Amino acid sequence: AQTVxxxxxxxxxxEAETVTLSCTxxxxxxxxxxxWYKQPPSRQxxxxxxxxxxxxxNATENRFSxxxxxxxxxxxxxxxxxxxxDAAMYFCAYxxxxxxxxxxxxxxxxxMVKP
Amino acid sequence: xxxxxxxxRHKITKRGQNVTFRCDPISEHNRLYWYRQTLGQGxxxxxxxxxxxxxxxxxxxxxxxxxxxxxxxxxxxEIQRTEQGDSAMYLCASSLASTNEKxxxxxxxxxxxx
Numbered sequence: 500a501q502t503v504x505x506x507x508x509x510x511x512x513x514e515a516e517t518v519t520l521s522c523t524x525x526x527x528x529x530x531x532x533x534x535w536y537k538q539p540p541s542r543q544x545x546x547x548x549x550x551x552x553x554x555x556x557n558a559t560e561n562r563f564s565x566x567x568x569x570x571x572x573x574x575x576x577x578x579x580x581x582x583x584x585d586a587a588m589y590f591c592a593y594x595x596x597x598x599x600x601x602x603x604x605x606x607x608x609x610x611m612v613k614p
Numbered sequence: 615x616x617x618x619x620x621x622x623r624h625k626i627t628k629r630g631q632n633v634t635f636r637c638d639p640i641s642e643h644n645r646l647y648w649y650r651q652t653l654g655q656g657x658x659x660x661x662x663x664x665x666x667x668x669x670x671x672x673x674x675x676x677x678x679x680x681x682x683x684x685x686x687x688x689x690x691x692e693i694q695r696t697e698q699g700d701s702a703m704y705l706c707a708s709s710l711a712s713t714n715e716k717x718x719x720x721x722x723x724x725x726x727x728x
Contacts, residue, residue, distance in 0.1 A: 503656075542721045546717065590656045593658070599645060600709055601659045601670060604657050606655055
């Protein structure tokens with residue numbers, strides 16, 4: 500079974516600074532997808548960024564980028580120029596190729612942004 | 615496009631009662647998912663539908679739980695004989711089956727079993 504681990508229950512960052520959230524996963528599959536989701540107090544999960552395992556290039560979305568290390572099974576999220584609106588729970592998630600959207604989530608990291 | 619809608623937003627019930635939640639997906643989406651999220655944890659997959667067919671069920675979905683999507687549009691999740699351990703947020707999500715499938719979540723139904 501696949502597992503996803505987020506070892507940082509809480510992180511804080513100063514506004515305009517950069518922060519990195521960690522995620523490791525375990526799988527025996529070679530084709531899969533990895534995701535970072537944001538869950539603000541409104542509770543709605545919002546997709547931040549997605550990475551296909553077969554792509555060597557790290558995904559980027561504006562201020563968000565990932566460091567995908569397939570051999571190490573590591574998938575960290577870097578948030579640059581942090582904004583107050585980035586404060587939320589962040590979840591790392593995995594799904595194997597061809598599995599619909601049956602995601603396995605990590606336990607989450609609460610990000611606080613200080614003004 | 616009004617997004618994924620879930621009703622009710624909050625539900626308080628007594629142990630042993632039955633509850634039913636409703637999810638209305640984005641209209642053109644053919645896949646619908648249910649997840650459960652307990653306090654301080656990430657969501658856990660429960661079940662999903664493609665059109666009206668229930669294609670996968672997690673072992674988390676005990677026989678007290680039943681989900682339906684009768685016309686391939688909205689879905690209901692019923693919990694019979696609720697237990698305190700059922701207290702959680704129940705999240706619905708929908709997507710359009712494709713190679714670049716993207717999941718859209720609703721805001722969830724928070725269930726409290728007293």
